[in-house]
Amino acid sequence: MVRRLFVLAALFPVVALGADRHILRYTNSIPVSFRSSLATIDGALVSLNSGAGLAVVSDLTDEEAARLAKETGAADVLPDVDVRLRLGGLGEASDPGMTLFSSPSPENAAIYSWQWHLRAIGADKAWAAGRLGSSDVTVAVIDTGVSYEHPDLAGRVDLSRSVSFVPSDDADVAAIFPGRHPVTDLFYHGTHVAATIASNAQIAAGVTQNVTIMGVKVLSRWGEGSFSGVLDGVLWAADHGADVANLSLGDTLSKPENGRYIAMINQAFNYAHRKGTLVVVAAGNESTDLDRDKKSFSMYCDAPNVVCVSATGPTAAPSVTGPFTGVDEFASYSNYGKSISVAAPGGTNPGRVWAACSKTSLLVPFCQTSDEVLGIGGTSMAAPHVAGLAALLVEDIGHGKPSQVKQRLQKTADDLGQPGKDPLYGHGRINVPNALGLE
Numbered sequence: 001m002v003r004r005l006f007v008l009a010a011l012f013p014v015v016a017l018g019a020d021r022h023i024l025r026y027t028n029s030i031p032v033s034f035r036s037s038l039a040t041i042d043g044a045l046v047s048l049n050s051g052a053g054l055a056v057v058s059d060l061t062d063e064e065a066a067r068l069a070k071e072t073g074a075a076d077v078l079p080d081v082d083v084r085l086r087l088g089g090l091g092e093a094s095d096p097g098m099t100l101f102s103s104p105s106p107e108n109a110a111i112y113s114w115q116w117h118l119r120a121i122g123a124d125k126a127w128a129a130g131r132l133g134s135s136d137v138t139v140a141v142i143d144t145g146v147s148y149e150h151p152d153l154a155g156r157v158d159l160s161r162s163v164s165f166v167p168s169d170d171a172d173v174a175a176i177f178p179g180r181h182p183v184t185d186l187f188y189h190g191t192h193v194a195a196t197i198a199s200n201a202q203i204a205a206g207v208t209q210n211v212t213i214m215g216v217k218v219l220s221r222w223g224e225g226s227f228s229g230v231l232d233g234v235l236w237a238a239d240h241g242a243d244v245a246n247l248s249l250g251d252t253l254s255k256p257e258n259g260r261y262i263a264m265i266n267q268a269f270n271y272a273h274r275k276g277t278l279v280v281v282a283a284g285n286e287s288t289d290l291d292r293d294k295k296s297f298s299m300y301c302d303a304p305n306v307v308c309v310s311a312t313g314p315t316a317a318p319s320v321t322g323p324f325t326g327v328d329e330f331a332s333y334s335n336y337g338k339s340i341s342v343a344a345p346g347g348t349n350p351g352r353v354w355a356a357c358s359k360t361s362l363l364v365p366f367c368q369t370s371d372e373v374l375g376i377g378g379t380s381m382a383a384p385h386v387a388g389l390a391a392l393l394v395e396d397i398g399h400g401k402p403s404q405v406k407q408r409l410q411k412t413a414d415d416l417g418q419p420g421k422d423p424l425y426g427h428g429r430i431n432v433p434n435a436l437g438l439e
């Protein structure tokens with residue numbers, strides 16, 4: 001059974017000033033006196049990462065935060081900012097109504113025939129060669145959380161390393177779903193992303209099957225979070241052994257007005273790279289040339305060392321099972337520009353990307369009572385295809401080598417569009433068997 005519902009086609013935050021929370025950036029180590037200095041002015045510590053040189057505090061006025069920065073030798077201090085989601089477009093949900101079973105191959109997933117997007121990148125050829133992923137490889141999903149009890153994700157999520165940076169959501173989880181881990185997804189987006197990366201393939205397949213997922217919640221049931229929460233999510237993933245981190249969210253900042261915030265982004269992402277984490281990010285869904293305004297900074301495509309992903313999708317399909325025409329066409333909604341690294345299936349109206357729906361979703365409540373999957377689209381859906389392939393490459397290249405993994409992703413992609421690297425596809429649409437040396 002397929003049901004239509006109003007859900008997401010795009011995911012983007014809008015920046016607004018926060019209230020009493022501040023971020024401090026250090027170019028040298030954070031002094032050991034930091035906590036005592038903070039206590040002297042009655043501030044509260046939210047997070048501190050000495051290696052990255054970033055600290056987040058609350059309960060301080062701007063003047064008190066400036067005093068703390070001066071006393072502790074911070075290079076900069078800024079008010080935290082809120083991030084919010086912008087939603088739009090139609091999605092679909094499906095309850096296959098089939099008996100679920102342990103799938104030895106993702107091709108046996110109940111709705112695999114609908115998943116043109118996995119065949120488009122050749123994931124099926126990797127499965128046939130026995131490349132189903134390794135539990136020794138971890139992908140962090142920095143998003144709205146992960147529904148770890150969904151049949152497609154059961155046993156795939158390492159709850160001991162999963163975390164929530166959204167206190168308001170933690171309270172909602174405790175009240176509405178007592179006993180659940182705070183990382184559980186009250187929205188739906190993070191669950192869809194996670195199951196695209198790795199799935200038990202009972203209902204819908206993922207790029208891999210055995211990869212370990214680390215849930216890092218930075219956005220709430222209302223699609224809200226904080227700028228510091230996103231940075232903390234990146235740092236947490238890097239510090240807790242994520243080989244790959246998927247960040248399917250972003251926005252555009254004015255460089256002249258937000259250069260100091262951009263410096264904090266760069267510092268966090270450089271730290272993740274040094275720790276051996278490859279960060280995969282979505283290009284965005286505004287049909288925008290990211291190079292058009294030289295004074296703009298694309299979050300997070302313009303951050304250092306990332307893999308920025310644009311989207312492709314079918315031009316036509318008579319039904320959910322196809323046949324699918326033009327699967328490698330550039331998706332009209334996708335942003336583009338010189339910062340694009342590679343392209344991957346993001347979906348279009350003729351062919352959506354299918355993956356698990358959160359069993360604790362408050363936005364799509366019927367997902368709570370049955371084992372549903374959602375068919376949606378956006379560069380948010382393209383990025384996890386790349387993250388899944390990156391996880392497979394970590395097996396071959398080794399842990400802690402993000403630059404080599406990125407290089408392999410780009411070198412083995414199918415060159416589409418203009419010859420060579422171009423603004424739409426970057427180095428090309430990812431090719432799983434080619435990247436793994438299977439063809």
